Amino acid sequence: MEIEVLQDRLAKALNAVSRVAASTKAGLPILSNVLLRAEDNQLTLTATNMEMATVQYVNAKAKKNGTITVPAKLLAEFVSNLPKENVLISTKDEKLTISAGKYKSTINGILADDYPELPKINEKEAVTFKINVDIFKEAVNEVIIASSNDTTRPALTGVYFNTFEGSLYIAATDGYRLADKKFVDKVKSEIKAIVPTNALQEVIRSITDSMDEIEVLITDSQIRFRMGEIEITSKLIDASFPDYRQLIPKDCKNIIELDKAELIRMAKVAALFARDSGGSIVCEANKKESTFSISAVASELGENTAAMEAKVSEDGKVVLNSRYLLDALNSIIEGKITFGLSGKLAPVIIKNAKSDDYTHIIMPLKS
Numbered sequence: 001m002e003i004e005v006l007q008d009r010l011a012k013a014l015n016a017v018s019r020v021a022a023s024t025k026a027g028l029p030i031l032s033n034v035l036l037r038a039e040d041n042q043l044t045l046t047a048t049n050m051e052m053a054t055v056q057y058v059n060a061k062a063k064k065n066g067t068i069t070v071p072a073k074l075l076a077e078f079v080s081n082l083p084k085e086n087v088l089i090s091t092k093d094e095k096l097t098i099s100a101g102k103y104k105s106t107i108n109g110i111l112a113d114d115y116p117e118l119p120k121i122n123e124k125e126a127v128t129f130k131i132n133v134d135i136f137k138e139a140v141n142e143v144i145i146a147s148s149n150d151t152t153r154p155a156l157t158g159v160y161f162n163t164f165e166g167s168l169y170i171a172a173t174d175g176y177r178l179a180d181k182k183f184v185d186k187v188k189s190e191i192k193a194i195v196p197t198n199a200l201q202e203v204i205r206s207i208t209d210s211m212d213e214i215e216v217l218i219t220d221s222q223i224r225f226r227m228g229e230i231e232i233t234s235k236l237i238d239a240s241f242p243d244y245r246q247l248i249p250k251d252c253k254n255i256i257e258l259d260k261a262e263l264i265r266m267a268k269v270a271a272l273f274a275r276d277s278g279g280s281i282v283c284e285a286n287k288k289e290s291t292f293s294i295s296a297v298a299s300e301l302g303e304n305t306a307a308m309e310a311k312v313s314e315d316g317k318v319v320l321n322s323r324y325l326l327d328a329l330n331s332i333i334e335g336k337i338t339f340g341l342s343g344k345l346a347p348v349i350i351k352n353a354k355s356d357d358y359t360h361i362i363m364p365l366k367s
Contacts, residue, residue: 001066001091003038013056014076017047021072033069057229067112126217148174155239158194182357199234252340257311270296271322316341328360
């Protein structure tokens with residue numbers, strides 16, 4: 001291999017692929033390496049942890065084609081500290097030499113023959129759609145906060161892509177809260193796929209300002225995201241997602257309209273006093289006074305109560321986890337929200353006041 005590439009482009013691509021290489025849990029040393037392939041004036045960088053793979057394409061001047069694998073973290077950190085000029089890369093046997101200006105390093109590698117075969121997708125059989133980058137980021141960030149870290153319940157550690165009444169929705173739940181978002185208005189094929197949370201997080205981290213849209217390809221076992229010169233492929237979670245629509249209450253007795261910024265401020269203050277009580281805060285609606293209040297009591301610290309003006313249809317009271325409430329409020333885009341109450345132990349429904357494409361449900365705590 002003998003190739004020349006710009007430092008900033010190479011550094012950016014290496015930083016991305018090294019994240020995947022560093023996340024490997026398999027006992028294969030080669031998985032901590034990045035696979036470099038020089039071919040037809042293009043440098044391809046690949047990393048995989050056997051569950052997810054990322055491929056980055058970088059334009060370059062290839063004088064001699066070739067492949068090699070080298071430690072991803074070392075190479076990424078070395079290139080990041082090089083001057084911003086052309087980087088020369090060459091290989092001989094199992095060694096890679098890389099230089100820029102007066103900087104030069106030789107890194108021991110492993111022949112590419114030992115690198116695992118990358119996942120393949122039959123694009124003719126895959127369900128394919130494209131989505132605007134900003135819409136993708138907004139929707140995924142609204143939903144992903146509700147996913148679980150509990151590996152004993154694998155279905156809940158991902159985001160559920162599912163079709164309903166001709167539209168594609170994404171949803172996540174950890175058993176205590178649920179987030180549901182309309183993702184694509186119209187899709188032709190039925191989709192039921194649980195995408196690992198870490199794969200979606202990697203897609204979001206890889207998005208740059210120059211990208212306009214993401215192409216998504218879904219098969220029975222895999223999902224692939226294409227954006228610019230980046231491809232990220234992940235296995236789907238082989239499990240059954242709960243029939244979550246049955247958990248969403250059809251009607252709420254009390255719909256309260258609130259200013260989101262003020263509600264966030266009140267919840268943050270109450271959370272300070274709720275640390276010793278497992279984060280529990282009391283939310284109360286008062287129809288007569290047209291107010292919504294949040295209070296918290298800490299036996300050692302004292303107590304806190306704050307209220308704001310609100311449109312209240314009837315009185316209501318519920319105890320919530322302050323972190324769950326703040327997560328929901330911070331994910332919502334609009335400045336006005338609706339807070340749906342149906343009883344002390346009934347699920348609380350939080351939505352945007354104007355649009356109806358996002359639903360966030362929090363299960364109350366026992367008072």
